[in-house]
Amino acid sequence: xxxxxxxxxxxxxxxxxxxxxxxxxxxxxxxxxxxxxxxxxxxxxxxxxxxxxxxxxxxxxxxxxxxxxxxxxxxxxxxxxxxxxxxxxxxxxxxxxxxxxxxxxxxxxxxxxxxxxxxxxxxxxxxxxxxxxxxxxxxxxxxxxxxxxxxxxxxxxxxxxxxxxxxxxxxxxxxxxxxxxxxxxxxxxxxxxxxxxxxxxxxxxxxxxxxxxxxx
Amino acid sequence: xxxxxxxxxxxxxxxxxxxxxxxxxxxxxxxxxxxxxxxxxxxxxxxxxxxxxxxxxxxxxxxxxxxxxxxxxxxxxxxxxxxxxxxxxxxxxxxxxxxxxxxxxxxxxxxxxxxxxxxxxxxxxxxxxxxxxxxxxxxxxxxxxxxxxxxxxxxxxxxxxxxxxxxxxxxxxxxxxxxxxxxxxxxxxxxxxxxxxxxxxxxxxxxxxxxxxxxx
Numbered sequence: 001x002x003x004x005x006x007x008x009x010x011x012x013x014x015x016x017x018x019x020x021x022x023x024x025x026x027x028x029x030x031x032x033x034x035x036x037x038x039x040x041x042x043x044x045x046x047x048x049x050x051x052x053x054x055x056x057x058x059x060x061x062x063x064x065x066x067x068x069x070x071x072x073x074x075x076x077x078x079x080x081x082x083x084x085x086x087x088x089x090x091x092x093x094x095x096x097x098x099x100x101x102x103x104x105x106x107x108x109x110x111x112x113x114x115x116x117x118x119x120x121x122x123x124x125x126x127x128x129x130x131x132x133x134x135x136x137x138x139x140x141x142x143x144x145x146x147x148x149x150x151x152x153x154x155x156x157x158x159x160x161x162x163x164x165x166x167x168x169x170x171x172x173x174x175x176x177x178x179x180x181x182x183x184x185x186x187x188x189x190x191x192x193x194x195x196x197x198x199x200x201x202x203x204x205x206x207x208x209x210x211x212x213x214x215x216x
Numbered sequence: 217x218x219x220x221x222x223x224x225x226x227x228x229x230x231x232x233x234x235x236x237x238x239x240x241x242x243x244x245x246x247x248x249x250x251x252x253x254x255x256x257x258x259x260x261x262x263x264x265x266x267x268x269x270x271x272x273x274x275x276x277x278x279x280x281x282x283x284x285x286x287x288x289x290x291x292x293x294x295x296x297x298x299x300x301x302x303x304x305x306x307x308x309x310x311x312x313x314x315x316x317x318x319x320x321x322x323x324x325x326x327x328x329x330x331x332x333x334x335x336x337x338x339x340x341x342x343x344x345x346x347x348x349x350x351x352x353x354x355x356x357x358x359x360x361x362x363x364x365x366x367x368x369x370x371x372x373x374x375x376x377x378x379x380x381x382x383x384x385x386x387x388x389x390x391x392x393x394x395x396x397x398x399x400x401x402x403x404x405x406x407x408x409x410x411x412x413x414x415x416x417x418x419x420x421x422x423x424x425x426x427x428x429x430x431x432x
Contacts, residue, residue: 050358053320065316066312072307073307092285092288098285099318103284103319121343142266
């Protein structure tokens with residue numbers, strides 16, 4: 001398999017974790033995200049992904065897009081170890097925690113939204129920080145509440161092993177920490193994040209170890 | 217089952233379509249979205265959904281959140297008629313088209329983002345329209361390209377029957393049309409939208425027919 005990726009994409013980080021967690025060998029191709037709009041403009045890549053976002057996963061001549069859809073695909077084709085274990089009710093909880101992060105925090109705090117705020121609305125550094133904080137705080141507070149009140153939450157989001165929800169949590173919280181923000185207000189999220197980051201699949205695939213990261 | 221909903225939520229519209237398409241009887245409870253932040257502040261509802269967003273689906277004492285996770289749950293428990301038919305590859309495509317809409321267009325153009333732009337950034341009506349247009353145009357252009365170039369696209373997104381991707385497409389395009397925008401630039405999306413809107417499950421569940429809609 002081949003992963004089209006960028007160290008700057010939370011969504012690509014999710015798929016790197018899932019591939020590594022499942023022990024699936026893959027090669028990587030790296031792309032630059034344009035600061036002016038948060039998109040990839042490489043014309044060859046646009047053929048593969050007309051939206052100009054990563055990740056895309058290639059398998060033979062097939063191309064798979066969108067981190068959640070890719071993870072669901074990997075789970076169906078390579079079920080061991082699972083990232084969506086348990087009953088339909090278990091999976092609903094795992095998916096809903098994942099979706100809270102992927103739909104309700106990530107798109108608002110990612111490079112595309114920030115590029116528009118800076119370029120088209122002229123928002124300064126401070127304004128951008130407030131924007132990121134607003135969505136992160138709102139989303140993580142809801143997530144914390146859903147995690148701490150549920151007996152299925154352990155040192156992972158759901159049950160005794162990492163799932164798709166932990167992958168999504170780590171991809172989001174990692175960026176949050178990079179902004180120098182503390183997780184104290186979200187003790188359950190912090191505990192889960194720290195537990196996951198002790199695992200190879202989560203740690204070795206982090207943005208700071210990606211070869212396209214200039215500070216790597 | 218019980219659906220906690222609002223006529224103003226695209227995500228709730230998705231679940232209304234899915235429930236109706238699968239012929240699942242349910243009662244509804246309606247909530248007001250606060251214009252200042254795009255959230256629901258009813259304290260009883262916050263107990264059910266700490267994020268303050270709809271939909272939530274209740275089944276017995278269980279509560280299911282997030283439209284995509286709810287639709288996946290319905291598909292697992294009530295598989296006929298399917299909204300995720302076919303092989304793992306088919307489902308990857310259906311899920312990735314769905315996710316493009318649900319993660320990359322809807323959160324940016326929904327009531328929560330617009331409330332922040334107006335209230336905290338002081339953006340005027342025209343600025344808000346440009347913002348909505350920017351994300352809608354970018355997302356729908358990518359969607360159009362992924363649909364028109366693929367032989368699996370028919371009068372629906374994937375194959376001969378409606379799927380989760382059509383549900384997501386309709387929920388998004390319906391709002392787009394309500395802004396008075398034309399779909400001419402996106403002929404495949406328009407064709408699929410019109411085809412779906414001939415079906416009861418898509419038409420009768422539309423926001424304009426919801427009892428909490430003041431113009432209903």
